[in-house]
Amino acid sequence: MGVGQEDRSAAVRAEHLRKGSNTSMRATFMHGPGDVRVEDVPDPRVERPTDAVVRVVLACVCGSDLHPYRSAATTDEARPMGHEFLGVVEDTGSEVTGLERGDFVVSPFAFADNTCPICLDGFHTACPRGGWYGAGGVGGAQAEAVRVPQADGTLVKVPGDVDPALLPSLLALTDVYLTGHHAARMGRVGPGKTVTVIGDGAVGLSAVLASRRMGAERIILMGHHTSRTDLGREWGATDVVAERGEEGIAKVVELTGGEGSPVVLEAVGLMPAYEQAYGVVRPGGVISRVGVPQYELAPVGFGSLFGKNAGLTGGPAPVRAYLEQAVDDVLRGLVDPGRVFDAEVGLDQVADAYRRMDSRSNLKVVVRP
């Protein structure tokens, strides 16, 4: 990394800390389906001794943000949006020992203490002291700044000075890439394995990249947006199945010698994707879900999972468990998950980012406050 880059990096920090002197900031709220607004709100402050406040350098819009965008009930209570961000620490609570003002940090999409037995098991998204951005009095990350509870457990410092060209890939670690990685890990992807990935969104493509990194030999990507599946091929998909439903299932079964796919990574969260998943899974195989399910009840009986001893696994990715290693991989140039970003907007244009992703004009949009 050259001197010029160090200078740029230092300049980025200084600029973001300077912004922190404001007493109000701009933040994104959803008021109802399709109704995303950027509004002035008070600057977040340290409320508990374990909090930090982070000035946001980059945020983005998630596929899961589109679920309420399409179907949220209109309520009086506006919902703070955004859970993926990189930023600079602006303030820390009295019990925060591992961070200081000026640190450049990456946050997982959920906060956690990183010390309880559940976190030590590697399931940070179920941490009893953890939670979600944009809920329970914690703001969203599509904003100029955000309060981070359990800051010592949650935030990972990026060592040294960061090449700005790597920022999109670091941003992708906060959710989509490590969600794809979690899908692959829970599906026990490994060398020589055949894997079917359902969904060509940012998470599905990330699951392709992660599966290839774990040594999968054959990666069948189910998706029908050519511009996306083309990136999937670059990242390691050996086959693309554009057909959906029964036709898509038949194609995957045919591609796997009539037996089905031993590992299925479901990166959508809608019932048709789940149905495809149990349709293509091989007897004794596993379906690993990371698309947030937009259903509670699903088929699991003799005719779907049980009869063929198919397993179901997955859940919200414990990004924190994988984050340090992944930051290192990005800094060393071993993965480039930031390629899922194909547009950037300023914070005031965030509603446009939602529109573009909803219409599939863009895959994933960076928001720069």
Place this chain on the structure above:
Amino acid sequence: MGVGQEDRSAAVRAEHLRKGSNTSMRATFMHGPGDVRVEDVPDPRVERPTDAVVRVVLACVCGSDLHPYRSAATTDEARPMGHEFLGVVEDTGSEVTGLERGDFVVSPFAFADNTCPICLDGFHTACPRGGWYGAGGVGGAQAEAVRVPQADGTLVKVPGDVDPALLPSLLALTDVYLTGHHAARMGRVGPGKTVTVIGDGAVGLSAVLASRRMGAERIILMGHHTSRTDLGREWGATDVVAERGEEGIAKVVELTGGEGSPVVLEAVGLMPAYEQAYGVVRPGGVISRVGVPQYELAPVGFGSLFGKNAGLTGGPAPVRAYLEQAVDDVLRGLVDPGRVFDAEVGLDQVADAYRRMDSRSNLKVVVRP
């Protein structure tokens, strides 16, 4: 094994082969709920070159036989019953090479070719050439004799002469014990693990025994029939939770330090047991089901499995995959799964066996043709 035992063993075989000279036999059929009858039917014969006909020495009634006993539709078509048996080979088809008349054999509850890729993976119950006793033109095992398709792949010869005292334990291998074993195996039970078993039927108790054999350190048995949970304790249960529903869930969560059970073996198949399972499972843990689900739809979304990254696995046990090792374990006296049998009837009293098991007067009843 003494000479007397060898004589008895030889006598058993001769007697069973002599019976084979009849041209009709007695077999069990279910005509509707609670309507079990023993009827005269033609002796089974070799129909395909891969078939064998086995004269039944011992059969039994399964917990899963009670599902139709309680709720089967009354139809004109009587349903042949029974899928657990030991017997003596009476006849073999022209392509059967590994068996001959007089061999004493144990059958898994499902037949399979044991050579296809799915069987080689160890999931025999999904073998494309496999199937179930009592369906598709194959008779049931609560009968004097049964035709066994894919005989070379299905039947396991018991080497040497068999001590009659071991017959119940060999009979338990045909389904319940190895179904409990499968639950534990799919749940990745291992040394030091904490396991919760839901259900104190023969399969649940077998799951306790199998978990202990695999080194589980703590085994919490959820069941409220003291005579059964007592056997569970003998077999390795360290805690018994008699409470059900929310109360039972709270008890198990309390017993596991507030975090839940990393492994849950569900050996019932009814929705309340499934609900208990996702209630007690620890984040990142696994629910392994082997009770045949009497439901198709079940909660799997954010509020049940997904939110805590809980896995769901299991299915019909591929008994054949485990049978040779288990026969050896029984013959060496390492396990005594036959203790689940607490009564024996003759074939003509089979309806009584159903009644006794349905009323829970007996745990599991041997049927001796």
